[in-house]
Amino acid sequence: MxxxxxxxxxxxxxxxxxxxxxxxxxxxxxxxxxxxxxxxxxxxxxxxxxxxxxxxxxxxxxxxxxxxxxxxxxxxxxxxxxxxxxxxxxxxxxxxxxxxxxxxxxxxxxxxxxxxxxxxxxxxxxxxxxxxxxxxxKETYLKVFPEKEGFGLSYEEEAININxxxxxxxxxxxxxxxxxxxxxxxxxxxxxxxxxxxxxxxxxxxRNDNYNQTANVLGVYKQFVTEKLDEEFEMSKADKIDLLNRSMKYFKEKDNFDMDEFGQEVIGNEQGIASFLNYKKSYEDEFETPIPDSFEISDAAVKKQARVYKSVLKLDKNFHIYIHGNKDLIEKGFDDGKAMNFYKVYFKEEA
Structure with a gap:
């Protein structure tokens, strides 16, 4: 700071x-x-x-x-x-x-x-x-000033806004x-x-400190989920949002990051873990930015990354579903009669 x-x-x-x-x-x-x-x-x-x-x-x-x-x-x-x-x-x-x-x-x-x-x-x-x-x-500013029995008005062109x-x-x-x-x-x-x-x-x-290490892992993982996973696995958008939510939950609740722990608790699939590690290695090589397997988590970096982590499922132009919790409470299906996809959402009460 x-x-x-x-x-x-x-x-x-x-x-x-x-x-x-x-x-x-x-x-x-x-x-x-x-x-x-x-x-x-x-x-x-x-x-x-x-x-x-x-x-x-x-x-x-x-x-x-x-x-x-x-x-x-x-x-x-x-x-x-x-x-x-x-x-x-x-x-x-x-x-x-x-x-x-x-x-x-x-x-x-x-x-x-x-x-x-x-x-x-x-x-x-x-x-x-x-x-x-x-x-x-550069901007133009109006200037108001007392003049005779009222006020005068002028302007300043090519001025700088100090804010x-x-x-x-x-x-x-x-x-x-x-x-x-x-x-x-x-x-x-x-x-x-x-x-x-x-x-x-x-x-x-x-500088490769804990702020940037935290931001890098969250950024690389987000790219991995949104861009890479489709090449190797069949996943719905709801599943992807769940993976992003779980990663953000991990970083908000933990004081320290551990790569093995993160893989087991967030990804939870050996093939998926291996794929992420390969993706992370490619990032490190391309940008010459090593990411250690463990480091202290920066709360400031988590807050900044949370703003760009999307938990919204957009359905045509009619609906947006915000997924914040248990992914098992939403099911995807296909209606043969309407020839359309659908989602079934389970809940106990309306807010």
């Missing part, structure tokens, strides 16, 4: 990043922003840091060659941490690097804010952090040899071209 109650904004530089494929250039500042106004730093802190209150994932910088110094953002951030007097020059280098990777025609131009913070809390520790933030979305951070990255000055602790936000990451922020510019990979 990340908290900014004791945080302070120490330095700030702003640069303009265009899109090279649109014949746009970058514009670099020659000085940092003077933070003399009392209100402005508070507004900036809200804009930069408040979105991180709900961020749990922690990433690390990496490079395919395993030489971290070849990761440009890591390299320039490390220089700033080692000598804060180099902040402005290295912020300019970071801006140039972002411009170099903005090579998709749909990437929007915008401002890059490079900030230096003191006393940002992550995982219970206060430490310095470097923030990289890009604003891409909508487009892209952000916080680099914490800890564990530098492992790639630092890094938290990232990408609110516009809806299309492939938007991946440039995390993948091309920052070059991040998820």
């Amino acid at each position: 990340i908290f900014a109650l004791e945080a302070a904004l120490d330095q700030l530089a702003i640069h303009r990043i265009g899109n090279p494929l649109q014949d746009e250039r970058y514009v670099l500042s020659d000085s940092t922003i003077a933070l003399t106004d009392e209100l402005l730093p508070r507004l900036l802190m809200q804009y930069f840091l408040s979105p991180y209150e709900k961020v749990n994932e922690v990433y690390r910088f990496y490079h395919p060659s395993d030489d971290l110094n070849l990761n440009e953002v890591y390299h320039f951030a490390k220089k700033i941490f080692e000598d804060q007097s180099t902040f402005l020059e290295n912020s300019r280098q970071l801006a140039k690097q972002l411009y170099e990777v903005s090579n998709h025609p749909k990437i929007k131009s915008g401002e890059l804010y490079v900030a230096y913070f003191n006393n940002v809390q992550i995982e219970g520790e206060l430490m310095d952090a470097i923030g990289l933030f890009k604003s891409e979305t 909508k951070l487009d892209k952000g990255c916080l680099i914490f000055n800890t564990e530098s040899e492992e790639g630092y602790k890094v938290a990232v936000i990408d609110q516009t990451n809806r299309n492939q071209e938007a991946q440039y922020w995390k993948d091309d510019f920052l070059k991040l990979r998820v």
Whole structure:
């Protein structure tokens, strides 16, 4: 968890990043922003840091060659941490690097804010952090003000909504040899071209802690049930929903995950267990993300995954059946007279 109650904004530089494929250039500042106004730093802190209150994932910088110094953002951030007097020059280098990777025609131009913070809390520790933030979305605001015997009305175009951070990255000055602790936000990451922020510019990979281990197992198991099982077994959608419900129940009730226990209690079929283990191994190999056979379960990861675990059986456009409990109380059949499938549901009383 990340908290900014004791945080302070120490330095700030702003640069303009265009899109090279649109014949746009970058514009670099020659000085940092003077933070003399009392209100402005508070507004900036809200804009930069408040979105991180709900961020749990922690990433690390990496490079395919395993030489971290070849990761440009890591390299320039490390220089700033080692000598804060180099902040402005290295912020300019970071801006140039972002411009170099903005090579998709749909990437929007915008401002890059490079900030230096003191006393940002992550995982219970206060430490310095470097923030990289890009604003891409501009809005129009109305302004109402007293005038004569009533009010006047005007507007501000191309303004920034401080409650909508487009892209952000916080680099914490800890564990530098492992790639630092890094938290990232990408609110516009809806299309492939938007991946440039995390993948091309920052070059991040998820830290393999209990939060990500929990999320990975739940995510891989969900994909296995919804996409893979049909290739090897004949299963109704109700059976699949039951398997998903049982896995979520396991993670909500247990403090620690154990792969053997999970297989027996949730899947309950030796052939199905073997199939899941093979599927998990393929995921680990493809994404280079090992999942241990046992780890402490993260409640935060379970809550997040529970939002995307579906327990709804959709029947044409007429009915939705929510299956939360005993799957044996629902039966599927076929009516020859109507030439239609049906479900029979058993219950004791209506709510």
